[in-house]
Amino acid sequence: MTFESLGLSSPILKAIEEKGYKKPSIIQEKSIPLVLKGKDVLASAQTGTGKTAGFTLPILERLSKNTSKGKRPIKALILTPTRELAAQILENVKEYSINLNIESTVIFGGVNQNPQKRKLKSGVDILVATPGRLLDLEQQRALSLSNVDILVLDEADRMLDMGFLRDIQKVMALLPKKRQNLLFSATFSKSIKKLASEFMHEPILVEAAPENSTVDKITQKVIRVDKIRKTDLLIKLISEGKWNQVLVFTRTKHGANRLCKKLEQKNISAAAIHGNKTQGARTKALKGFKDNNIRVLVATDIAARGLDIPLLPHVVNYELPNIPEDYVHRIGRTGRAGAKGEALSLVCVDENDYLKGIEKLVGIKIDSREIDGFEVDPSIPAEDPNPMRKGRGGRNGGKSKSNNRNGKKPNNKRRRY
Numbered sequence: 460m461t462f463e464s465l466g467l468s469s470p471i472l473k474a475i476e477e478k479g480y481k482k483p484s485i486i487q488e489k490s491i492p493l494v495l496k497g498k499d500v501l502a503s504a505q506t507g508t509g510k511t512a513g514f515t516l517p518i519l520e521r522l523s524k525n526t527s528k529g530k531r532p533i534k535a536l537i538l539t540p541t542r543e544l545a546a547q548i549l550e551n552v553k554e555y556s557i558n559l560n561i562e563s564t565v566i567f568g569g570v571n572q573n574p575q576k577r578k579l580k581s582g583v584d585i586l587v588a589t590p591g592r593l594l595d596l597e598q599q600r601a602l603s604l605s606n607v608d609i610l611v612l613d614e615a616d617r618m619l620d621m622g623f624l625r626d627i628q629k630v631m632a633l634l635p636k637k638r639q640n641l642l643f644s645a646t647f648s649k650s651i652k653k654l655a656s657e658f659m660h661e662p663i664l665v666e667a668a669p670e671n672s673t674v675d676k677i678t679q680k681v682i683r684v685d686k687i688r689k690t691d692l693l694i695k696l697i698s699e700g701k702w703n704q705v706l707v708f709t710r711t712k713h714g715a716n717r718l719c720k721k722l723e724q725k726n727i728s729a730a731a732i733h734g735n736k737t738q739g740a741r742t743k744a745l746k747g748f749k750d751n752n753i754r755v756l757v758a759t760d761i762a763a764r765g766l767d768i769p770l771l772p773h774v775v776n777y778e779l780p781n782i783p784e785d786y787v788h789r790i791g792r793t794g795r796a797g798a799k800g801e802a803l804s805l806v807c808v809d810e811n812d813y814l815k816g817i818e819k820l821v822g823i824k825i826d827s828r829e830i831d832g833f834e835v836d837p838s839i840p841a842e843d844p845n846p847m848r849k850g851r852g853g854r855n856g857g858k859s860k861s862n863n864r865n866g867k868k869p870n871n872k873r874r875r876y
């Protein structure tokens with residue numbers, strides 16, 4: 460399959476060639492022809508699958524056929540949950556439209572509105588936006604959505620998780636009834652299906668299963684370990700495995716900071732990205748990580764949303780997410796672009812219910828094991844009564860009653876498994 464055979468014309472093909480893409484990804488193969496035909500598409504895709512080009516390329520193709528003369532009304536609206544993702548999408552739109560007479564811009568909150576208003580006034584064909592700023596500027600009459608032909612909801616599950624449902628519905632009400640709708644989501648929860656049924660017209664489900672095929676390429680493992688020994692175990696894994704680029708997820712911002720500090724104390728360079736960090740600090744951390752100056756990037760789920768983190772061999776769930784879908788997002792950061800990846804989850808006894816929810820969602824029982832010297836010790840309380848107590852890693856530390864060298868399962872009945 461080639462991009463040419465998908466029905467894209469030469470200015471776009473040239474731009475793709477300049478980007479160095481050799482052939483369409485699965486999601487592109489499936490979605491591009493449908494979008495070109497004007498169909499509503501409900502696609503299962505997460506960051507890393509090439510989904511952005513999957514909707515952007517055919518949109519450009521369609522718009523390039525009838526670019527308006529004079530003032531340009533907004534013809535395509537791409538809604539995304541986060542600023543980072545919005546900025547990344549615009550960057551892609553610009554690259555793919557380099558040989559076309561198409562104007563595009565991005566609007567999101569947290570920055571001065573005036574440059575955004577000026578650009579909108581000059582006329583844009585494609586607008587990438589986060590919901591809040593979009594509604595704000597619409598209310599101020601700085602933009603009109605009455606000519607939108609194509610709507611894209613990107614990372615729709617994220618938008619719902621972040622509480623954007625009302626805003627999305629408000630945006631819908633401002634759009635012409637007759638339009639093409641594209642919805643991209645990493646997971647298809649009930650709420651996504653419900654949302655889709657509310658506004659999409661006979662959508663075609665594109666289950667090229669990038670999500671599943673990604674998951675197939677990822678070796679998933681659970682390592683059972685006591686909570687208080689997770690940090691020591693992580694340090695051992697990073698050091699002994701000589702991991703040079705690892706993305707580690709924690710559940711809380713505070714936890715991310717704390718873990719970073721501990722890694723740094725062991726001379727493992729680390730940076731945290733989470734909601735309390737400024738945009739500048741997040742960008743700097745991500746750049747350091749991409750440039751291989753930082754070995755470990757510790758992230759919370761929200762901060763990692765939509766980030767174009769490069770191909771990673773290792774993703775570690777230092778703590779499991781309480782929303783099973785977040786697990787799929789997290790592990791999707793490894794095993795990209797055809798490479799094999801490994802997703803390790805350090806799971807303590809408190810997290811069993813989370814693990815069950817995740818296994819139900821991904822449809823497999825994740826291989827679970829213990830690491831020598833870090834076996835689960837039922838004599839260690841689930842919650843550490845003394846946070847000052849040091850982890851008991853080391854050669855023989857903590858093997859006591861739960862030693863399962865003989866292959867026997869430790870008796871964990873007393874604990875909440």
Ligand code: AMP
Pocket residue numbers: 479480481482483484487505506507508509510511512767
């Ligand atoms: P996305 O899933 O849209 O965030 O894209 C993930 C990464 O894949 C981006 O860095 C894209 O530039 C890249 N990409 C998209 N399509 C292709 C393709 N057909 N071949 C190679 N790389 C691609």
